[in-house]
Amino acid sequence: MTLPDDWEMVVGLEVHTELKTTTKMFCGCANAFGAAPNTNVCPVCLGLPGSLPVLNVRAVELAMAIGSALNSTISPSTFHRKNYFYPDMPKDFQISQYDLPINAGGYLDLPDGSRVSIERAHLEEDTGKSTHLGGSGRIHGADRSLVDYNRSGVPLVEIVSGPDIRSSLQARTYAAELRGILIATGASDGRMEEGSMRIDANVSVRRSREPLGTRCEIKNLNSLRSLVRAIDFEAARQVALLEEGGTVRQETRHWDENLGATSTMRVKEEADDYRYFREPDLVDLVPDQAWQDRVRDGLKPMPAERRAVLTQRLGDPAPALLDALEVVIDLGLDLYVIAALDAGLEADLALARAANEIASDLVHADNLSVESYVATLRMEQSGDLSATQAKSVLVEILANGGEPVSIAQSKGFERLASGALGGIVATLIEENPDEWSRYRDGDEKLAQFFIGQVMKLTKGQANGKEVIAALQARR
Amino acid sequence: MKSVRQTALDVQNGDASALSVLEESLANIRARNDELNVFLYVDEEGARTAANAIDERVARGENVGTLAGVPVALKDNLCQTNVPTTCSSKILEGWRAPYSATVVDRLLLAGAIPVGKTNLDEFAMGSSTENSAFGPTKNPLDTTRVPGGSSGGSAAAVAADMTPFALGSDTGGSIRQPAALCGLIGVKPTYGLVSRYGLIAFASSLDQIGPLTKTVTDAAMALEVIAGHDPLDSTSLPEPSPSLVAHVDDGVAGKRVGVVRDLIDGADDEVVAAVERAVGVLKEAGATIVELSVPEFRLGLSAYYLIAPAEASSNLARFDGVRYGLRVNADDVTAMMEATRTAGFGEEVKRRIMLGTYALSAGYYDAYYGQALKVRTLTIDAFRRAYQEVDLLLGATTPSVAFEFGSKTADPMAMYLSDVFTIPSNLSGEPAISIPFGTGEAGLPIGVQLLGPGRSEAQLFAGARVLEIADGRP
Numbered sequence: 049m050t051l052p053d054d055w056e057m058v059v060g061l062e063v064h065t066e067l068k069t070t071t072k073m074f075c076g077c078a079n080a081f082g083a084a085p086n087t088n089v090c091p092v093c094l095g096l097p098g099s100l101p102v103l104n105v106r107a108v109e110l111a112m113a114i115g116s117a118l119n120s121t122i123s124p125s126t127f128h129r130k131n132y133f134y135p136d137m138p139k140d141f142q143i144s145q146y147d148l149p150i151n152a153g154g155y156l157d158l159p160d161g162s163r164v165s166i167e168r169a170h171l172e173e174d175t176g177k178s179t180h181l182g183g184s185g186r187i188h189g190a191d192r193s194l195v196d197y198n199r200s201g202v203p204l205v206e207i208v209s210g211p212d213i214r215s216s217l218q219a220r221t222y223a224a225e226l227r228g229i230l231i232a233t234g235a236s237d238g239r240m241e242e243g244s245m246r247i248d249a250n251v252s253v254r255r256s257r258e259p260l261g262t263r264c265e266i267k268n269l270n271s272l273r274s275l276v277r278a279i280d281f282e283a284a285r286q287v288a289l290l291e292e293g294g295t296v297r298q299e300t301r302h303w304d305e306n307l308g309a310t311s312t313m314r315v316k317e318e319a320d321d322y323r324y325f326r327e328p329d330l331v332d333l334v335p336d337q338a339w340q341d342r343v344r345d346g347l348k349p350m351p352a353e354r355r356a357v358l359t360q361r362l363g364d365p366a367p368a369l370l371d372a373l374e375v376v377i378d379l380g381l382d383l384y385v386i387a388a389l390d391a392g393l394e395a396d397l398a399l400a401r402a403a404n405e406i407a408s409d410l411v412h413a414d415n416l417s418v419e420s421y422v423a424t425l426r427m428e429q430s431g432d433l434s435a436t437q438a439k440s441v442l443v444e445i446l447a448n449g450g451e452p453v454s455i456a457q458s459k460g461f462e463r464l465a466s467g468a469l470g471g472i473v474a475t476l477i478e479e480n481p482d483e484w485s486r487y488r489d490g491d492e493k494l495a496q497f498f499i500g501q502v503m504k505l506t507k508g509q510a511n512g513k514e515v516i517a518a519l520q521a522r523r
Numbered sequence: 524m525k526s527v528r529q530t531a532l533d534v535q536n537g538d539a540s541a542l543s544v545l546e547e548s549l550a551n552i553r554a555r556n557d558e559l560n561v562f563l564y565v566d567e568e569g570a571r572t573a574a575n576a577i578d579e580r581v582a583r584g585e586n587v588g589t590l591a592g593v594p595v596a597l598k599d600n601l602c603q604t605n606v607p608t609t610c611s612s613k614i615l616e617g618w619r620a621p622y623s624a625t626v627v628d629r630l631l632l633a634g635a636i637p638v639g640k641t642n643l644d645e646f647a648m649g650s651s652t653e654n655s656a657f658g659p660t661k662n663p664l665d666t667t668r669v670p671g672g673s674s675g676g677s678a679a680a681v682a683a684d685m686t687p688f689a690l691g692s693d694t695g696g697s698i699r700q701p702a703a704l705c706g707l708i709g710v711k712p713t714y715g716l717v718s719r720y721g722l723i724a725f726a727s728s729l730d731q732i733g734p735l736t737k738t739v740t741d742a743a744m745a746l747e748v749i750a751g752h753d754p755l756d757s758t759s760l761p762e763p764s765p766s767l768v769a770h771v772d773d774g775v776a777g778k779r780v781g782v783v784r785d786l787i788d789g790a791d792d793e794v795v796a797a798v799e800r801a802v803g804v805l806k807e808a809g810a811t812i813v814e815l816s817v818p819e820f821r822l823g824l825s826a827y828y829l830i831a832p833a834e835a836s837s838n839l840a841r842f843d844g845v846r847y848g849l850r851v852n853a854d855d856v857t858a859m860m861e862a863t864r865t866a867g868f869g870e871e872v873k874r875r876i877m878l879g880t881y882a883l884s885a886g887y888y889d890a891y892y893g894q895a896l897k898v899r900t901l902t903i904d905a906f907r908r909a910y911q912e913v914d915l916l917l918g919a920t921t922p923s924v925a926f927e928f929g930s931k932t933a934d935p936m937a938m939y940l941s942d943v944f945t946i947p948s949n950l951s952g953e954p955a956i957s958i959p960f961g962t963g964e965a966g967l968p969i970g971v972q973l974l975g976p977g978r979s980e981a982q983l984f985a986g987a988r989v990l991e992i993a994d995g996r997p
Binding site: 091094095096097098099100101102103129131133135138139140141187188189193195321323324325328329330331 | 600601602608610615618620621622624719720721722723724726727728754755756758833834836840841842843845846847855856857860880883884888892
């Protein structure tokens with residue numbers, strides 16, 4: 049979306065990522081998504097009187113890894129208490145970092161060639177999760193509220209960018225690249241739909257070369273699509289307001305995915321007073337140089353480097369492949385693709401099965417070895433498996449493990465005799481004379497119709513390319 | 524009751540059963556608890572079970588620990604499973620901790636028998652126990668007077684012979700001041716020497732748990748048991764528990780003792796006289812006396828009454844009616860929290876929460892909390908300079924002997940001044956001990972205070988022992 053005339057949007061993002069530690073930030077409770085409510089809790093993460101926090105060393109390492117990948121300076125830091133009352137925050141304060149974050153400064157270079165500065169990337173604890181039932185459905189005016197403290201005390205890193213982003217597309221690129229980095233560092237699984245990465249967007253608009261306008265903060269955007277839509281809506285709203293002679297009020301706004309609009313959550317008359325002060329129950333966090341070096345040396349290649357390698361391997365990738373390529377890089381699936389290319393498989397196939405099938409079940413990616421991936425694709429490319437069958441084999445291995453040849457056999461996948469295909473195609477042509485004549489007249493879209501019909505009759509055993517060849521032969 | 528040391532010896536040797544010791548303790552509690560309001564809860568059943576277990580182990584010839592069969596009173600801000608923990612506040616009424624404080628676990632491991640929870644000023648905020656939501660505790664030595672506070676119940680338990688020792692917590696003098704007013708030894712250890720895990724926080728950077736006893740040796744024994752690194756407290760010192768009992772009779776010969784005017788001036792004449800007699804005793808025992816002035820100590824009180832309330836305002840935020848304790852229902856969650864806190868907290872707690880909230884607020888932080896932190900640094904530096912010249916410091920514990928009920932409740936500042944001599948050690952995180960030394964008005968005990976650098980507890984006990992012997996308790 050473009051803004052009218054000479055308007056420009058100015059965007060900064062605050063990305064919260066849950067760290068993939070085994071235990072919570074200050075206690076030994078499991079850091080796990082999806083457990084029954086209030087089962088992963090103890091006196092510390094429930095903030096019971098007398099309990100004390102003990103810092104999780106692994107959370108510190110992951111925070112340092114993120115900082116290293118973002119070219120930040122790892123610094124001696126302290127923890128502060130951010131004080132405010134909220135029922136899902138058991139101590140009614142959040143342990144966070146304030147004036148001395150563990151990662152100060154830094155930048156992120158995006159694939160489009162732009163650079164976004166990083167102000168800080170600091171450690172803090174997550175809150176519990178409230179569910180408001182009945183009535184207004186919000187905290188005030190609901191019939192009742194339920195709180196699940198399983199998430200309370202889960203370690204978070206908040207990554208704050210500078211106000212360097214100038215379009216919703218750039219915001220998306222930044223968020224996707226950052227997600228790739230978080231996955232590459234092992235800090236996060238990057239699953240936005242489960243809330244393990246949440247984004248707040250600070251949006252303002254100005255006419256070119258004018259000073260920064262008043263900003264609004266849109267809270268809790270939990271998909272890249274929402275991020276783009278929310279920023280575009282908000283920037284357009286502010287431009288419209290200003291062009292009518294109005295003023296933008298500094299406030300926190302809520303994004304409604306269904307309405308496709310932002311609305312006022314609370315007005316910021318002045319900065320919230322969180323009464324920050326040093327957390328007296330924790331000591332200063334001063335990672336020594338050797339520890340920093342160990343973390344930095346242990347980092348795997350970041351997305352930018354892997355993108356360069358894969359792009360080179362693909363030669364000059366066709367524009368149609370670029371989306372799949374980005375998914376593969378973001379999610380760290382390039383090893384599968386490169387192995388497939390090494391085995392002489394076609395680039396679009398090597399990319400597509402990773403970007404679709406593996407990406408859809410990322411949590412089980414460990415079940416699928418690179419060798420099994422290559423073997424499955426080789427069976428597909430040679431025609432031993434149809435595309436549908438190959439996908440089904442991959443889905444099965446991801447879900448339950450196993451080896452492709454035996455899974456294909458156990459599912460009864462056999463190559464369709466080419467003679468049988470000819471007969472099926474002939475029958476279909478007879479039964480669908482209108483579609484056939486349109487196809488023969490050059491409407492290529494109808495090929496998909498016939499392929500679909502063949503797949504239905506063969507329960508997916510046919511090879512799409514062979515169907516087209518059979519159709520062509522009769523044209 | 525016999526001393527901690529003698530009781531443990533008797534039980535270990537089979538000369539007395541842990542159960543018979545406990546029954547004596549329970550009888551003494553029954554005799555005077557209604558009158559004195561010392562214990563908020565007595566766990567007769569739990570204590571008998573623990574005592575029987577000790578006796579069975581003695582019968583089997585097992586090693587039963589250094590505090591075998593010794594009844595102990597716990598200040599009711601220490602969490603213990605199976606019994607209520609109230610902090611003498613209505614807001615926690617009915618709450619039972621699902622875990623025990625590290626010190627409680629260590630006492631049990633050493634064979635001690637927790638008999639119950641003692642009264643305190645609500646959330647340890649006060650110097651007389653008059654701020655308890657469950658009524659004040661009376662001083663067993665003179666029931667018209669306060670026992671001091673906030674560990675007044677723990678002090679009274681020992682002074683009234685209900686238990687041979689007790690644990691308290693000291694944020695600005697809350698162990699030493701009641702020890703002085705009840706004629707006991709009271710120790711505020713080095714910050715981090717004793718784990719705070721399970722101590723319901725008042726001011727986290729100042730709080731320390733310590734013992735109240737009748738003898739110096741008993742205090743050393745108790746502290747050895749509860750001290751030492753605890754992985755559950757990030758501010759816990761890394762070292763194991765120090766050797767203290769072995770050094771109790773080391774004396775003070777060759778030590779340099781600084782007599783600090785700023786820890787004496789302003790006290791009643793009889794208190795000043797007691798400190799001067801203590802100076803003479805230490806000199807006689809071979810110490811070199813150095814007169815010191817540490818004017819920074821006079822700033823401590825003001826800094827303390829900003830830092831402690833600031834931390835308290837945050838520590839006490841969790842008592843909001845959502846998860847445990849009192850809940851006063853209202854139209855929505857914010858109103859419920861307000862109604863609960865309004866009904867659940869007493870006047871002094873509310874005063875300090877407001878003070879602390881104000882001190883941390885944007886626009887006031889630098890002038891109040893920030894300034895107080897600077898004074899704290901000045902205090903720490905002043906101690907450091909003093910300890911370059913001397914090994915120990917000597918002063919008064921409190922400006923007066925035990926005062927009468929109601930005499931300071933109308934004027935919070937007068938009450939706060941009770942802590943003027945004890946606060947500097949909390950600000951610096953260094954240890955101090957109060958020792959009864961002579962008597963004053965109405966025959967009431969006077970406490971003098973020895974202070975030392977971090978981890979100098981053994982030296983403090985040795986100095987205290989010299990004074991104890993001179994005061995007629997060999």
